[in-house]
Amino acid sequence: MSDIINVENLIKVYPGGTRAVDGISFSVREGEFFGFLGPNGAGKSTTIQVLTTLLKKTSGSATVAGYDVDKDAREIRKVIGVQRQDTILDGDLTGRENLTLQGHLQRLHGNALKKRVDELLTLVELSDVADKRAAHYSGGMKKRLDLASTLVHKPRVLFLDEPTSGLDPQSRVAIWEHLETLNQDEGVTVFLTTQQMEEADRLCQRLSIIDHGEIVVSGSPVELKHQLGGDTITMSLANGDGGVKDRSKRIVSGIQGVTKVLDTETGLAAYAKNASALVPDIVRLFDENKIRLTSISVTSASLDDVFLQHTGRRIRSEELSKVDTWKGHV
């Protein structure tokens, strides 16, 4: 029994008909750092809510630590820690009281709890503000306290739903370091969802890319990027209409060393091992064919490229357009 999370053909349909999760299967090994990478609305939070017993699934099976999410929800709650997307604390209570309350709800008490709370305050570097009300903490401090509050009972599996969304870069790195320590030194299994490539790349030993409620591809970040066959050449075209794009695509595909050419919103992305060396050729060929490039750049392949390869879109641009449509609703 080395799988601590096992999900088979999980489906969640909300009342109203939205298929948030549409038949996903995956497993997470004990001690692993596993991630779901995908854009907003891909089904990441829904999966976490089902696995953490907050939401009933429609069909399929799901077990955590060997317990069924429907039948043994109570057992699961004793061994999991859950950090939701929004920081959830009681601002009227101090940092120490927030952690102690979580301990009490996990049925811990007395000196053991007191010691554990002190230990966690030290771990997340909040000892000197432990007796101040959480409402007065900065955003980064709140996130750290929230993380600590999920750890009081030494959970076997930690579920993190976009744990660093909305944080400044420094606080984000601080959280990443804490998560690495927890996973490596204390052997806590981590299931993380994110829409940030860097986060998935840095933390996850294995990940699944999820889109529209389905798993698109799974593997280690290195494996996934390797499948692209090299670095990324990103080209923006002055006139991106269909004809020009198709011609450009044929030209780039014909260049020796190019393993794959994908459409992007503004042009093309090509993958090649000796990417930098191909730039002069590309520029020359485009020139000869009277296709105007507005920019060309070479970067090492990222998980975003993997996402692009499998979905035809980039996570980032999707995220931006989502933000715009959301503003209309709020």
Place this chain on the structure above:
Amino acid sequence: MYDALLDVWHLYIRALKKTIRTPILIFSALALPVLFLVLFSQIFTQFGNLPGFPAGGYVQFVVAGIIIMNPLFDSGGAGESVVEDINSGFVSKMLVTPVNRAAILFGRLLHDMTMVLFPVAITLVLAYALGATVITGAPGILLILLTAAFFALAMSGLTMAIGVTTKSSQAVASLDLVVTFPLAFVSTAFVPYEFLPGWAQAFSNVNPFSYVVNAVRVLMSTGFVWSTILAAYAVIAVFAAVTVGATLFQFRSVVK
């Protein structure tokens, strides 16, 4: 069972801490009965001289109404706090722990039963200063406090039921007012039953508020009239069973 009681205890302490750290809440809870008692005793004092008015004067009469007004008007906080906990995600943070589901509600209800004792005590002290007395003495005073606490349970259950159902603190505040005003004023709280118009007497007959006020009133002015006191407890029991039951039922949809 033991775990569930401990859960209630810890969430009760949390609720108390939250209130104590928001002094304005305590101030308004304490100011309200003082304000009402001073105003009513000044403005309506001539009522006490009307033919047919119970002996002892208006202050002696109205204290019972103002005592039981405390649980009525302080109950909104229960509904608002549960709405806040649901919308901030604190409830779901608790739901991923083994905590007893009902304890999430009962911790706050117990808090309301405790906190109502302070304004009730202040009302009694001020009433004494204005010349009112409690004929049943210390045991009567204890029973008055207990009655107010149990009525607080029923009333807070009502605002919690509204809160859990609507998940809107504005809904709690406005619905609360719509419910509490008729309960308070179409009752025997401020005017003797005989002085009410016919339709108001009919409403007062089914108004739980009247039963509870009458019990406190006999404890203040008449003695241990058990028929009146037990009637009040029976009414509170039914009222609380309905409101707390509705809250628990509605809470299941949040818990899923």
